[in-house]
Amino acid sequence: MDIPDPLRQAAVMVPQSATSEAGTTVVDAIDYLNHNEFEIALDILTELGDAYAAEPAFWNLLADAAAEMNLHRAKAWCHWRAAETLHGIIRADLQLFSPEQPGARKTAIPGDGILRPLWDLGLVMPEGHPDLRVARIWVEREPRLDPGACGSIRLAPLSPEGWRHLRPGDEITMHEQAPPAGTATITQTLFPAQ
Structure with missing residues (x-):
């Protein structure tokens, strides 16, 4: 694959009026x-994808280009964004508990969407038990989130429809064992129309 080809195909999809937070446009990318x-x-096209609400095909082209350049985190991010365009965006501030606490993580959370813990969203099963849900974690602006640290994350639920009730300010609990490993406060939810 010729690297410029998927990048040029993606550039064609960007509206001329789209401008990134840094002020770049598709003309700069070209x-x-x-x-x-x-x-x-x-990098510019990735920023522009957020500026104009790009479709999954755009993100998949960028992922193909990132793969050809051996930019593994960029590839994973573009696939993540493609999934978010289909299922929605959930962002939160996650506070991991101190490693000395029971249930807390002893190792860092990898930043690129590998970890899939359980989350207590406040939903209850008919038997009265918490209805825990699975979601992958993407750590924003950092390669990882250390034990006891706080950071901005994005969540990719296994079943997105069960998360649509969440709003900014809601608190959810992360579980990897019986005691919780941390709490997250929702900062943004944006779901596609059903």
């Missing part, structure tokens, strides 16, 4: 592509 600065072009 200029970098023309100068064989593929990684910079990928």
